[in-house]
Amino acid sequence: MLASVDTDGRTEGSALYGLSVAGNDLYWSTAGDGGGVWRLPLTGGAPPSRVPHTFGFHLFSYPWVGSPNEYQRTPSGPSPFGVFPPLFGSLLNVQTGEFRTASVPAEVSFWACGLTRCVGNLPPGPGDQRQPAATRLRDGSDERVFPxxxxxxxxxxxDRFTILTVSDEDQRLVGAALVDLVTGDAADLGLRQEGGGIAVSALHADTDMYAYELKDKMIIVDLKKIE
Known part of the structure; x- marks a missing residue:
């Protein structure tokens, strides 16, 4: 989230997300089910306007818009907590019209997608309560499991990196790792459980510099430098 501004209702008067500059225009999304992607000329002289055909979508990484975002996900299904649709399971390129969907494993508790790859938790296996993390391409191929x-x-x-929490064989939370979903490599962030949990800063589609606090120091990871 970048800011909360009063826009006289032109952008639903809500928080702004995914602020991006492309060409001579500024783009952003608003919270809520209606969402949509909004455009404002950098030169000014015109009010914000919704980009055509983006109602119900939110800015993923321009020119891609997606649905659902974290505020749109509504559970469905017979289980007590329901089954949530994948985060950004649908993507639309507002410049070319290309539309992408995602193949999601059955009965997953959580699934989120990037431009070409998704990550989430698989259902527990027979006699096992763990829900291991896994990644696969949007078409369901190239699956990799992190037990x-x-x-x-x-x-x-x-479209490559994520933060996964790490548990021991007794399913106790012990740490967090920066994981390369393409290679399977993982790096311990050095974070440890405090007060029953681990405070982990979130990544987003266009995050290229990841920063977090560790032992009174600010750690900065330049994701673009990782080969």
């Missing part, structure tokens, strides 16, 4: 990690509320940065 001792969880992807709950994870998102994918640069």
């Amino acid at each position: 001792w990690m969880s992807a709950m509320n994870a998102q994918i940065a640069l």
